[in-house]
Amino acid sequence: MKYALVTGGSRGIGSAICEILAKNTDYNILINYNSNKVAAEKTLKLVESHGTKGEIISFNVADKESVDSTLDNWQKNNPDAWIEVLVNNAGINKDGLFMWMKEEDWSNVVNTSLNGFYNVTQFVIQKMLRKRYGRIVNMVSVSGVKGTPGQTNYSAAKGGVVAATKALAQEVAKRNITVNAVAPGFIKTDMTSELDENELVKLVPANRFGEAWEVAELVNFLVSKNASYITGEIVNINGGIYS
């Protein structure tokens, strides 16, 4: 059975990706969450409402041991399963001016948003290489491309993933594995719920925040067979705020 694993799939953009992939593709959906089981179960219900099989799987992407042991166990219990699609979506932010930034706020964001990419991808790509096919989409951010003041840690982590996307894409292209990144701007989710939307929307040419499903549709295309010649690409989705 072929699976799509979405890290941080319980909420926000991750949840929308799970639902859109459930609706539009044949993949079983593996919904990873770290802390919010209730939200993960809600996403699972959305996935199942489309007649698609889903599972929730808990691990912290920042913890390599937990990633390896959990995915290893899952694979042993599902020997025929193959994760053909990986969406590295899990990320956290801890905003603040760099001059005041605590070391732990720097490390935590980098550990989840950058090292999490390594931890999960390193496990999953082994089988993709063996099977000579795979789709990896890394959720980055406009912050990782242009940099955002107040988000030096988040920008650094996402910028790291941008560069890793380009490098890894070249390494594995020969095996029909594509690696791309999606860089959303302001999208209505829990992560942006505390922002002053009325003020920030003035910066956006489209004059609105984006919806999670709009990002999910882009991911859906990138993981499809139709996107087979697109790799190493960073696709902005931000209502024109930056290109």
Add this chain to the structure above:
Amino acid sequence: MEMNEIIEKVNEVLVDEFEVEIDTIKPDANLRETLDLDSLDYVDLVVAIESISGVKLGEEDFKGIETFQDFYDVLHSKVAEKQD
């Protein structure tokens, strides 16, 4: 596993996995050239060897391996290490 058993099993799995003729696998032949391995093909080699021996080879293990005999030797000592 004894050396002759290792050689037999390794050769068998290599013929199968890399679609080469058994005659081309000689102790002093070059492993990489004979199997036409590119850098990513090592993932297939590692998995194939793990399936027959239970030993998971890492990048370090391949340093210094040129010929099939080098490869058998490394594997032989790794298997022995594992049994200890």
